[in-house]
Amino acid sequence: MTLRIASLLLAVAVAVAAPAHAEELRIPVLVPLTGVLALEGTSQRNGALLAIAHPPGGVTAKSEVADTGAAPELAVTALEKALDPGTPVAVVASMFGPQILAMLPIGAERKVPLLTISGSVAVTEQNNAYVFRFFPSDKVVKVAQAKYVVDALKKTRPAIVYQTTAYGQGGKAVLEDTFGKLGVKPAFSEGVDISVKDLLPVLTRAREANPDILVLQLHAPATALIIKQAAAMGLGLPIVSGSAIGQPTTAALLEPKELANVCAESASSPISGGSPALEKFTADYRQSFNTEPDAYALAQYDGTEMMLAAVKAGATTPEAMRQALATTSYQGLAMTYKSDGRGNMAHTAVILCYDGASRVPKIVQTYENIDAGM
C-alpha cells in the first residue's frame, strides 16, 4: 500500500515537474486505414506522420492516429474524441468525401481547422472557414484530365468508365461537364460497381461505341484490372486514368508493357523525382514506411508541414492557425499552396505517362491554376 502511494506521489510529481510536455503540439490524424479508401488513407497518414516527425526547428509535435474506417459516423466519433481533452491547433482529417463532409460542421462548431486531401468538390463548397484542402479538387485534376484528352491528344470521342461510388460519380460529373465545355460529347459512359470482377463486358460495350480514347475514374484495383484487360484484349486505345494508376502500388500490379500508352492525372509524382528536396522526401518515406510514396502522401506531408511552419511563426491557437492557413502561401514539395478563400489550397495538376518500359511515370504536362479558368 505504501509503495502504491509512493508511486502515485512520484507520478504526480513527475507530471507537475514536466511543463515542457504541455508545450508539445498534439495533432490528431483521423484517416481511413480500413475500408474502401484504406490504401489512400494509409498514404495520407504516412504523409502526416513523416511531417510530424520532421517539424521545423523549435517545434515539437506528436501525432494521435485514429482509423475512421469507411463510415461517416466513425469519422465524426473520432473527431469528437480527438477534441475531447482540449482543442488541438489543427486536425488532419479524412480524405474520404462522405467522412470529411460529416466532420465539417464539428470543425466549424469547435473552431478547429481541418486539413484534408479529399478530392470531392463539395468539401470546400459548404461555406466552412475551417476546412483546408491540400490536394487539388476534382475541379482541378478532372479538368486537367479532360483538357489533356482534348487539347493535347486531340481526341474527340472519349469513352468514360467510372466507379459507382461517390468518388467515381463525383469525378465523372466534372469530366462530363468539362468535355461539354470543350465541345466534346463522350461516345460512351458507364458506371461499374466496386464488387464487379470482370471488366471485359464494359470494355466490349465501350469498344462498340467506337471511341478514340478510354478515360477512367476508377478506384485503384479496378484501374489496374481494366488496364490489364484492355491490354489483353488488344483494345488499342490510349488511356487517361484518374490518379489511381499514378500510385506506385497500383502500377506494381501490372507489367510495364501493359502500362504502355497509359497516362493519368495527379497532383504530383514523388517517385518521378524533380528536386533534391523531393528526392529526400521519397528516400525518407521509403525508409520510414518501407513502401513507395504517392501523390496523396506528398500532399498531406506538404499540408502538415505548412501547418507546422505556421506554428513556428506563432500560430499556436486554432484561430491563429485558421488565419495563417487562410491568408499565407506556402512553397511545398509538390506545389505552392494558397487558399482561394474557400479552403482550396492546391491549384496545380500534372499528367503522368508511362513509357511501356518501366513503372516510373514521367510528368508530361503541368496545369497551373486550372480551376481559375474553367
Add this chain to the structure above:
Amino acid sequence: MVTALQLALNGLALGAAYALVALGFVLVLNATGAVNFAQGDLVMAGGYAAAVLAPLLPVSGLALLPIVIAAMALLGLAVSVLGYFPLMRRPATAVFVSTIAIGLVLQNAALALFGPEARTAPPVWDSEPLRWGDIVLSSQSLAVIGIAAVLVLGQAWLLAHTRLGRNLRATAQDREMAAALGIRVNAMIALSFMLAAALAGTAGALLTNQFFVTPTAGGALILKAYIAVVIGGWGSLAGAVIGALLVGLFETVVAAAVSYTAASALLYAALLLILLLRPQGLFGEAAGRRA
C-alpha cells in the same frame, strides 16, 4: 458472335471460381445447419496465401496450389474450432454472427500483415493465351475452369463413392442418428470446414492472378455465393455450382449486353422470381428444411 463467345468463356471461368466458393458454403451449411459468412473472407485469405507464398517458394503456380490448399484447410479447422464448436448447441444465428466476426478478424489481419494495397498472385501456368480465331482465352481462365471442374467432380465422387463421403452426408442429414451409428460427427463437421476453406482458398488463389486481392475483397464474394446457393437450391451441391455459373454469366454476358447495373437488377429480379415461384431453388430440397 465472337464477342459473345469470348464473354461466355470469361463468364464460365468466373462462374467456375464462384462455384468453388458456393460449394464450400453449402458444405458447411449442410454439416452445421448454419451459414458461414466467413467464406468470402476465406477466399481473400487464399488469395493472400498465394500472393505471399509465391515469392518465398521457388515453385510454379500449379505446385503452389496444393500448399495453399493445405494451409487453407488448417485455417478452416481453426474457424471451426473458434467459430463453430463453442456455439454448436446455440441457435444457428449465434454461429453466423460468429462467422461474421471471424471474417472481420481475417480482414483486419490481412490489413495489418500485408497492408491495404492490392496484391496479385502467379498464374497457375505461364503461357500464351489460347487463340481460336478472334477468341482469346487466357491460360489462367482455362486453368480456373479446369481446376474447378476437377475439384467439383472430385468432391462429388468423394461424397458419393467413399466411406468418408457417406459419413459426411450422414452427418449433414441427421447428426444425432449419425452419432448413434458411430460416426464421429464433430470430426465430420471439422472436415467440412476444412474442405470449405480449401475450396475457398483455391478460388482465392485462382482469382487473385486475374482480379487481384485486397483485405475487403471477400465481402462481395460471400454475397455472390449466397445468391448462387439460393438460385441453385439451399443445400444442393449441384445447385450451388449451377447457380454460381449463372451468376458468372450474368456478370459477363448479360452485363455486356445491357450494362452492369441492369445486369445486377436482372439477376436480383431472377432471384426474387425464383424465391416466389420455386422457394427451394432450381435443384433444392423442400423449402423450410434448413435455418
